Amino acid sequence: MLSHIFGLFINPKKEWHAIHDSACSVTKCYLSYVLILAAIPPVSGYFGTTLFGWQFGARDAVKLSPDSALMIAVAYYVVMLVGVFTIGAMIQWMGKTYGTDQPLSRTVTLAAYTATPLFLVGVFELVPILWLNFLVGLPALGYTVVLLYTGLPIMMGISEDKGFLFSSAVLAVGLVALVCMMVATAILWGYGFAPQFVD
Numbered sequence: 221m222l223s224h225i226f227g228l229f230i231n232p233k234k235e236w237h238a239i240h241d242s243a244c245s246v247t248k249c250y251l252s253y254v255l256i257l258a259a260i261p262p263v264s265g266y267f268g269t270t271l272f273g274w275q276f277g278a279r280d281a282v283k284l285s286p287d288s289a290l291m292i293a294v295a296y297y298v299v300m301l302v303g304v305f306t307i308g309a310m311i312q313w314m315g316k317t318y319g320t321d322q323p324l325s326r327t328v329t330l331a332a333y334t335a336t337p338l339f340l341v342g343v344f345e346l347v348p349i350l351w352l353n354f355l356v357g358l359p360a361l362g363y364t365v366v367l368l369y370t371g372l373p374i375m376m377g378i379s380e381d382k383g384f385l386f387s388s389a390v391l392a393v394g395l396v397a398l399v400c401m402m403v404a405t406a407i408l409w410g411y412g413f414a415p416q417f418v419d
Contacts (some may be wrong), residue, residue, distance in 0.1 A: 222253065228336055228367060234369040239333060246308075246328050254332050258300040261342025262293035264331060268348040274351060278361075281326070288416035299401065300335075306397075309333040311376075311390055318386045320376045328373040339365045 227235030232284055269338025270289045273281030284292070303373060308328030341360035344353055 223402075225336060225340075228333060229363075232367055232370045233374070234362040236333075237269065238331065239371075240326075240375055244325060244329050245323050246305075249325065249329050249332055253376070254301060254304050257336065257339035258304070259295060261300070261345055263298040264343050264345040265296065265348070266290060266293040267417065268346045272348060283287055283418040285416040285418050287374050292415060300339075303397070304331045304335060305389070307394060310393060311372075314386065314389060314393075315376055318376070318378055318382050320378050322376055326375055334364060334367045334371060336367065337361075 224235055227238065238309040265291045269284040269292075270286050271296055273283035277282045305328060309324060311330060312322060312324050312327040315327070318361075336358040341356050343355050369384065369387045372378075372387045372390065373380050375388065376383065380388065
């Protein structure tokens with residue numbers, strides 16, 4: 221499954237057809253793809269925040285304690301694993317509205333491959349510089365949207381017109397989920413789960 225990564229960046233439409241034609245169960249998708257790629261951002265973030273720390277302007281870098289960074293990295297990883305499955309399940313559920321009924325394995329695969337740029341750009345969390353992370357993160361987010369709009373009609377077997385509307389609905393739900401996660405994070409920090417910093 222990792223062999224599809226290069227094609228998604230070179231010729232995404234052709235690669236989506238190849239992904240559609242390859243049979244992949246939810247378990248296989250996770251074991252051979254999601255578990256591997258989803259580990260890139262939390263592992264990079266752990267080492268970036270404990271070894272180098274965040275730097276704002278001319279101030280000294282702010283580092284997280286190893287225990288605190290580990291807790292955040294594990295939570296980050298779990299949220300991504302759950303997020304891919306949840307988005308896949310949501311795509312399957314919404315499919316009937318757009319005249320398609322695909323198996324969960326296909327919709328989870330769609331969600332997993334769509335998230336590829338966000339997984340890969342996580343390597344930049346090794347260097348936790350705010351402007352750099354923003355500079356590389358924004359195009360990765362943009363290309364994730366491109367992959368969604370390109371891949372959804374192919375994977376779901378619907379017309380491009382329906383695919384555009386369907387993709388827009390998925391994008392809207394994804395943005396709502398992101399806001400909910402941010403709110404949940406703020407609430408947890410208020411209840412004593414805030415990160416611990418190293419002086």
